[in-house]
């Protein structure tokens with residue numbers, strides 16, 4: 001293999017790789033704005049300049065291909081001076097907007113200005129004034145003054161979605177990004193340009209001004225908007241889910257995610273979330289009173305024992321752990337069918353979005369659950385999203401024990417109801433449309449306080465029903481999952497989840513309101 | 514690593530120090546001195562609240578928000594003061610201002626809990642907008658705890674106007 005020397009390290013490369021690719025693969029960071037591995041090379045921002053020996057002028061690392069015997073310095077005086085010149089050019093017109101800019105704190109222009117910038121400007125003229133807060137469709141806002149004209153957003157709509165809603169317009173200092181289609185994006189992936197934009201020129205209407213990034217808590221998880229299971233990072237603060245951004249996974253979603261998934265977290269913050277367990281106050285439909293968790297567990301065991309009913313109806317967004325715990329709880333009570341329900345859309349495409357919206361539909365199938373075709377009585381019901389398990393199904397299930405996320409979805413004839421944490425508030429495994437097992441992880445800054453994990457509650461109820469049973473934690477549930485051949489065939493990864501929190505630290509310290 | 518112990522040699526107290534009386538008498542001398550000075554009409558106490566002291570310019574009273582001489586609220590809800598505040602006394606919810614404003618962002622909610630504030634002045638130092646200042650306000654009282662959580666209106670009322678020669682948002 002040919003070799004190249006970067007910063008004194010001899011590195012092998014495949015012919016055709018550019019300097020920046022070889023450097024990044026070896027963990028050497030080369031500053032860049034316009035280069036993105038998922039887009040074509042534009043070479044217009046010039047911040048990636050490096051010194052190549054035997055070459056009198058600095059070269060752009062994102063475009064120049066590595067050659068055998070090439071010697072590159074990314075931190076030499078020449079390279080740093082070139083970058084500092086580029087920064088000076090960019091800052092001639094870039095506004096000093098950082099206090100009001102959403103990108104501050106995760107902005108490359110800010111980072112490189114600290115590293116290579118000049119404290120003062122040499123430009124005697126006023127900065128150019130360009131349109132600010134221009135709506136790009138209903139979901140995105142564009143600020144032409146902040147834009148550094150890297151064309152990442154334009155290239156995304158041209159090369160990835162091939163819908164070409166964006167283009168560069170005007171020239172020189174007046175160059176701006178313009179929408180070629182009037183009004184709205186045709187692609188359901190438009191909001192990826194907000195993540196792509198290296199500065200704060202493109203902001204999301206949904207997240208705009210919600211929080212400074214340094215206040216947020218970030219958790220690596222998986223989107224549950226459809227069965228694709230795009231890898232995401234959940235950003236949250238003070239109990240509120242604030243945003244979701246895609247996380248690179250070449251086998252699932254590459255660098256992207258769809259807009260519906262990105263904004264599909266609203267039910268997590270709903271003011272109508274069920275917060276406390278409910279037990280029967282009287283025999284009438286919907287006649288509940290709130291109870292504490294231990295009382296509800298005892299009531300659930302009594303009710304199951306009295307009914308002798310079995311069977312589960314689960315939201316196909318439930319994790320493998322929840323499904324296996326529900327299966328065993330229902331089996332301890334009586335005989336019945338294992339069924340799941342999910343929403344099936346019509347918006348699937350050849351890129352990421354699939355019609356099947358149940359994030360763990362494949363997992364449910366592997367565990368022996370079958371799609372529910374009509375209402376039938378069950379012992380245990382799990383409803384995370386009301387639209388996944390329609391009212392006729394969940395009320396018709398006449399469950400003994402129901403786990404429900406939203407108080408509006410409580411079936412009126414249930415005997416005991418437990419609040420179900422959303423996917424952002426629990427640890428568990430999901431199987432995506434391709435049979436890939438992926439973990440969702442609990443974000444410590446999302447959701448109401450003091451919700452108990454449904455797996456733990458189900459195990460407690462099962463123990464109350466059958467005192468000879470062994471209590472199982474996550475590892476125990478994983479062992480039970482591996483005992484199912486169809487699940488074991490998927491290859492359960494050995495995921496180690498962070499230890500469960502003590503309930504009262506689930507949300508950050510109380511703040512001054 | 515084993516802890517290293519350093520023994521500090523203590524000085525022996527002298528007999529005069531151990532007797533205590535000389536120290537008591539030197540203290541009494543000051544007290545009695547003031548007593549006679551007061552008799553001669555040189556008072557050192559102040560009849561507050563009828564009499565008031567002159568608050569010095571560098572006094573650190575209640576933090577407050579200011580407007581510039583054009584009446585524009587200066588805070589842009591960047592939340593840096595919230596970040597820097599050691600006792601977490603500041604709570605801000607940023608909001609979007611209507612188009613036409615010189616800045617597109619401002620606080621929708623801005624609360625300072627004066628029961629938490631320690632008057633350190635770090636918010637004033639952190640502010641990139643020169644929008645929050647330590648005022649001369651020191652008379653802080655309330656009948657309920659909630660009255661000591663200063664909201665946006667209270668903060669602007671205390672802060673008043675500060676002329677700003679730069680006006681960076683007009684020509685940034």
Ligand code: SF4
Pocket residue numbers: 146147148149150151152153154177196197198199201202
């Ligand atoms: S809006 Fe952002 S991504 Fe698009 S050209 Fe400008 S700086 Fe680049």
Ligand code: SF4
Pocket residue numbers: 099587588589590591592593594595605636639640641642643644645
């Ligand atoms: S630091 Fe200044 S501009 Fe920022 S939120 Fe506080 S008062 Fe407002």
Ligand code: FES
Pocket residue numbers: 031032033034035042043044045046047048049060061062063
């Ligand atoms: S990253 Fe190389 S020119 Fe922009």
